[in-house]
Amino acid sequence: MATIKGLLKRSPDTPEAPGVHPQALWSFRPRSDREAGDAIVSNLLLHWFPSKVYKPSLDWSYSFWLGTASAALFLLLVVSGLPLLMLYVPSVERAYQSVKDIEYVVTFGWWIRAVHRISAHLMVVAVALHLVRVFLTGAYKNGVGQGQCREWNWVIGVVMLLLTLFLSFTGYLLPWDQLAFWAVTVGTNIASSIPWIGPTVRELLIGGRTIEQATLIRFYVLHCIMLPGALGVLFAYHMWRVRKDGGLAKADHEAVLANQRPVPPVASKTYTLLGVARGTAPTVKVTSVEAPDLTVSAVPDLTRRAAIVVLATFALVSILASAIPSPLEEPANALVTPNPAKAPWYFLWLQEIVTDTTIRIGSFTINGAFLGGVILPGLLITLLTVWPWLDRSSALSTGRWFPKDRRTQNAMFLALVLLVLVFTVIGMFLRGPYWNFYWPWEAWPEIPARI
């Protein structure tokens, strides 16, 4: 015990020397700002935080911590995916059975599967909401800091959203039940409606012309290795860019305000390499970035809030996973199409648009798959990607909710989001057999059984 205490406690004999960290571990309850800053340099996981953060960027009501929640969900997905990786067999003969075993007889198997499933759904929601938040607050715009490149972080964010959707989509197929098989059939058929290259794209995606073993193993490798790997790398880059761009856009906004009032120069130091690179080395006068009355130490104020968000996300997922059973339909059957055959819920707005743009004039049919399934989402993604360069609103509106000069574009954006939501809800709840429209109080035709 004495040795552990010795490790944790600073011995009175230890001389305080600059650059020397007398403690082996960091402190959750730093007694000085120096000790608080030390945590950032002495801990691998904490090193991506700045030592000081602007108070407003910790606000619950600014960011809603959606990025942190998304990252927590991603972590949960990786962790819950590992045991599933050992229990699941990616073969068309045994996949379904192995999922049944996970569901019925593996200790905590049903819960691990439910955690994985619920986290996946929530992650799509959280990442999408994060994107909506960043758009509405104009946080993809560069504020007043130097060397900011927020528009590229936005582009990376859009790519990460697409990766999240694709991760979820590839996971859909793995149980090899009817839901999986037909959701993937609908999804890949939309891809095949691209003129000229469509069939090739579909063939590349599913490893053949029918959804078979080749598709399963392809989706499995994508789902377990390539996509999470790519997402992990992009996540690291995304975080690094956030640091490099001076933290949350809200902090920029505050910095501008801070600059407008006289702040007495304080001798301060920076604990970050960035600071040194930018010339804010020790003894340099600080005006805004670390104004003491506007900032708090990242450890423990930021880390505590991050812990709250991460643990709350875990708790929410755990409770939902215990309460909501994960469905498993009949084994995949290429000969029987469930009616209706629905895409995963986050693609239902596309499926709905595909149906609505499919026009029948007599016996002549104009298929909406290309317009609704390719052109429209393609256009939306392109618009999202290039929007930071089209946006002409003032840098002062960066990092604020509902600024005046972003009113029009925010309204347009919200209208689009609302449209997507409406189509999703219609597709989820109001579409029955043959994609016919049913009000919630209207009963669907009975689904026949064998016996």
Next chain:
Amino acid sequence: MEKRTGSPYPKIDRPVLALVGVVLVISTAFFAWSDRQHDYRYYQYQFRQMVAEKFGADLAATTSSGIQQVWVPGLRRADRCTTCHVATNWKGFETAEEPWRTHPVEPLKAHPVETFGCSACHGGQGWAIDTAEAHGEVAHWEEPLLGEGLGESYSLVDNKKALMQMNCNICHRYERETAGADMINHAKKLVQDKGCRACHVVNGRGGTIGPDLTWIGDKAPEQYEYGRLSGQKTAFAWHVAHFKDPRALVQDTVMPNFHFSTRDAQALSMLVLSWKRAEFDVALYPGVARTDPQTAEERKAEEDMRTGPGGWFVQTGCFVCHSISVFGVKSPAQIGPDLSIAVEDVQARFGRTIDDFIREPTGTMSVVLSRQIILTPEQKQVAIEKLRQAFAEYQRLKAEGNAPSLSR
């Protein structure tokens, strides 16, 4: 040492963090607890008491505990039914309540649980370890337990447990008779007697007027047309209704109404639904027929019909509905009049000569001769000649006083 700059956050954030931590601990405890909630723990405990009471504590200690499984690689099944049905192989609990009842011994002699598992015969979901899931009373499970309850919901005539015989017949399909499968045996006899093979291929033999029925049990329930079926929307209910009155379900069908009784229709429905593919190891059932050959007599009777003087009618397909008794051709369905006296009969029914009628048929025959049996003018001429020969033969036999009795 520099002082720590004050922060407004810990005051609220610390209790919030503590609260979140407590919620997380509670949720963890909740799922760990719910993972342990299985009825089998109670059933196994209860059975241990029953054995202790009846046979003493020593034997009670040998009762199974925890999840049990019969793994049958040859049938690709892992059945966990014995987790709850603890008494399956125990003697002395024949009259106990389920799930503590001993399994009847007779069927287990040829089908030991260790080799065949449970669900291959009983249906249900062998993977599951909770009642509703295991008995298949859950969404997305297509093979419910073929037990008494299900039999009652179909108002099975006599034996309410008969649905299980469908599963007997998955392995025993090529046998003419299987011990213990009375409904299936009855249905197989009907298939022979009514001559289903006149129109349908079954096991590779039969006519092509109707659909091939060899694997009809694999047809998915979604692929049936239920528009005109009232009551339960299941493949089984569809077949029962269809056997009773084909035209009531499929308006333009040419399948005749055989006026089957409810028992006949239920037996036949079980039989056809049992005609499905199943993967199993043939080593599991030595001595059971694996093909469906005709007997020598059947082969001879068919050969005689095809090569005899009425062979043309057999090959053309007329015999499906019509017997030509004078030529020894017996129709399996017998829904049309005997063609031995067609020359006279057509005149009496339609007021037209046979030549005229065959060239320009009316009524049912106009449909049959334009859809099922399409004849060239030359073939029609052959038909007229053959019918005249038949009639001449009939008159000859009649003069001798040997005229066969004809179905009209």
